[in-house]
Structure formats: C-alpha cells, structure tokens
Amino acid sequence: MFHLICSFIGSPMLVLQSVSVHVEGGTMGGLHCLLLLSFHLIAPLPSLAGRIPAVIVFGDSTVDAGNNNYVATIAKADFPPYGRDFPGGRATGRFCNGRLATDFISEALGLPPSIPAYLDPAYTIEDFARGVCFASAATGFDTATSDFLSVIPLWKEVEFFKEYRQRLTAYVGKKKAAYIVREAVYIVSIGTNDFIENYYSPLGRRRWEFTVEEYVDFIVGLARDFFRDIYRLGARKISFTGLSPFGCLPSERATNQETKGACVEEYNRVAKEFNGKLEAAMQRLCEELPGIKLRFAPLYDLFLDATQNPSRYGFESSSRGCCGTGKFETSITCNEWTPFTCEDADKFAFWDSIHPSERFYRFFANQTLSTSLAEFI
Ligand SMILES: *[C@@H]1O[C@H](CO)[C@@H](O)[C@H](O)[C@H]1NC(C)=O
Secondary structure (H helix, E strand, O other): OOOOEEEEEOOOOOOOEEEEEOOOOOOOOOOOEEOOHHHHHOOOOHHHHHHOOEEEEEOOOOOOOHHHHHHOOOOOOOOOOOOOHHHHHOOOOOOOOOOHHHHHHHHHHOOOOOOOOOOOOOOOOHOOEEEOOOOOOOOOOOOHHHHHHOOOOOHHHHHHHHHHHHHHHHOOHHHHHHHHHHHEEEEEEEOOHHHHHHHHOOOHHHHHHHHHHHHHHHHHHHHHHHHHHHHOOOOOOOEOOOOOOOOOOOOHHHOOOOOOOOOHHHHHHHHHHHHHHHHHHHHHHHOOOOOOOOEEOOOHHHHHHHHHOOOHHHHOOOOOOOOOOOOOOOOOHOOOOOOOOOOHHHHHHHHOOOOOOHHHHHHHHHHHOOOOOOOOO
C-alpha cells in the first residue's frame, strides 16, 4: 500500500493529504507529491476524492432523480417497476430500474451513492451541499419542448440553482458556499427531447419554423446561453453529455418508417452534427470565459457500439427495452401491469423504450469519469 503526501505550491500552510496510489500524480494539477512507502507514518486523511465538494446536475430524464414527482405532468416514473433495482426497490422517479450515471459518478468521487432531487422534500440543504439534481424529464434546451408535457424548462432549472446558492450561503456561509459552487462538478445531460419530442414530433411546430440544420444552430445557441448563465452564477467545471445516437433508441427503431427495427440514420446524423457544432461552440466559450472548464463527454460512439454489438458489453438485447415489449413503453405505459417485462434488466442495454438500464449507465459513468471529468478530479 502506497500513499502520497502532497503540498499545495505557494500555500502558506503545508497541506497534507493522503491518497491511494492508483490516482496518478498527473491528474493532480498544482500538487507536488512525494511517495511514501509506509502508510503507518501518516494518519488517515481525507482522500483525493474529497476534493470535489458536490456534483450538480442539470438536464432531462437521463439525469432526473425525481423532480418530476413534484410537477403536474404525465412524464413521471415514480411507480413500479421503475426503481426495482434501486436500493430498497424504491421508485424514486428515476427513469431506470436502478441508479443513473450521475449517481455512480457521485459515488466514485467519494460523495453519496445517489444524488437527491432538489424538489424532494425529504432532503435538506445539508444533503444538497454534497450534490443536487435540478433535472426534469421531458425537458429540453427549447422552452417549446418543456411546454409539451408541462415540465420544468431549463431556465427554471437555472432559477432553482440561484435559489440553491442562496440557501447554501445561509447554511455554510458566504466563503464556503462560493467554494462549493466553484469546485463542484456540473453534469449537463439534455437535448434529445428537442428532437424526438419536439422537432420530429407530428405535434411539434418547430418543424414548420426551421430546417433541421437551422434548428441545430438554434439549439446550439440556447446551449451557449445556458453555459454563460451558469458560469455567471459561479459554475466552472462543467461536463456536457452530447447527444446520443437517438435514432437507435428502441422507440425510434420500432417506428422507423423506412426499415422497421433499424436505427433511424437521419436522427443519428443530426445528433452527430449537433455534437460537432456544440463542441466547437464550447471551445470558443473556453476562450471567452476565464477559468471555465467546459468539457464534452463523448458518449456517442460508446452508445452506438453498445447498441450495435450488445454482446460485447454483456447485453443480450439492445433493440428493445426490458419493460413490457420494450418497443413503445415508457413512463405511464411502463407500469406494474405491463406484461412481458424482463426478469433481469442487466441483460438489456435499455430499461424502457427510451431510457438506458442501470448497467448501461454504469458504462456511461465510467466513460465520463475517464474523459471529461478526468481533469477535474
Ligand atoms: C466501471 O468502473 C468500475 C471501477 O473501475 C468497475 O468496477 C466496473 O466494472 C466498471 N463498470 C462498467 C460497466 O464498465
């Protein structure tokens, strides 16, 4: 067993920290480290993981920990079989059989094993000081998207964040609150609904207003405004989960007009185009906003590979979700009385026709930790 003793350069006070040696010195930025062969020499001190005070989450159903339970909408998942593999078998409102990628990330950073929903009255600012989720299922960058199912628009998630900062300041004081806001990791996962629920929906009006290229640019513009907003409020270490190849979601494959069961190529092309444009916009923001670390979490290729080669990932199926027939069921149509729900969700890349299974989310968490988050921790 090795330990590292580290001191912050230029700090008036020597700060000692012990960390397990699998954390590479290279990720530690301004720390100078000395390898000690015996850990008996130093008392146990907080691990490196303790350097991230909180994980703060914005987005849609891919990261909603249960905020929609407290919103008058049909986009909910607070009933069985949702949550059947969550600790206690609880349907928390997560659109999954178990935990989400953000929960695994929190745990890996030495923070709680699940991130609480901001609107859940069971939690207080004491809990939220270590991680909080503002996300809302069925929302998007575009307010026309959140309007469809009357969920929380992204601007409102930002309002909650403002309120959170005030509550945090009242709870831990100005200095500590500023520290938490600055050093927290922000995970943003949103955008798919702008396309599947809005632009490509027969009920959507955006299709009459924009070509798809124009709509991509419009959404990229909204994303840029959002990143500027949370930067102004103090966010610095931000990871954006780009769009997945949403043409390969079981629901989209099942309704593919051209080849039933195949991925919808146009959707995947749009997702790729969006990711490329957004990544370029994020790079420009990094030049514009001093101190911001805005990083893209590249999940597109992993997602596509897992849906095309499920057995490589230990999945038996990726063309349908575990719940019901897995082709159409999601939210209220995936319930206790839905027939054909699978026994073991670990064998499925998708839990319902739109949302990844817990096991698929573990892959996303690992990928995010080793890419966009690697330099924050
Ligand atoms: C994710 O990483 C953890 C820790 O390295 C590992 O134990 C786990 O098997 C990985 N999970 C997946 C699904 O890759």
